Amino acid sequence: MQRMGMMIGLNGEKVAEYKRLHAAVWPEILELISSCNIRNYTIFLREPENILFGTWEYHGTDFEADMAKMAANPKNKEWWAVCMPCQVPLETRAAGEWWAMMEEVFHLD
Template identity: 40%
Template sequence: MAQLWTPPSRNPGRRVAQIIRLKLEFVDKYKEVHREVWPEVLKQIEDCNIHDYSIFHDPSTRILFASFKYVGSDYEGDMERLRANPKVRQWWKMTDSFQESFVPGAKSSESGQPSWWKEVEEVFYTP
């Protein structure tokens, strides 16, 4: 008897949310560079299994809130691949200079740990 083919199950994903503070003097510049994110950076984000990525800004607190869904199976490995891309590191060097981290001891996005962006806990979600 022939076995029926079943499609591989898709990873339902891990939702990630992060915050950082935007320096007041760089608000306009940060928004400007994000209107035209470099194609190499966007491609690497996609290749590292990051989907549905958004960044929000609250002008009264200058907080940037990032949210994305990770759909791969090796988060740490994919983050290392993202970090290894020279164009991504160049992008981070530029955008990190516009930001102030909430994470004690954080040096930059490139340095990895401690994380430059502070991960925040999800307390409610409805799909």
């Protein structure tokens, strides 16, 4: 199992829309996330800075393949098309990242 953390900005004019979308995530997206071996997925919002922090556990054996499966899914492309305009990627993110990935420096079970 691998824990992951990530951050991204949220457009201040889109906060209500983003909350509405995530209060009723499409069932197909929830099923896809699970089928891609992601568990305990949580997104937190810090207002008024409008920073999103996401965390999840990856329980699979081929992260790249699972992420490719997710990216190729037509329903997920629709989901991203409504969610991504709400987000503001951090300027300091690594090349190829949308959400900026974070290093885990402490964990306690």
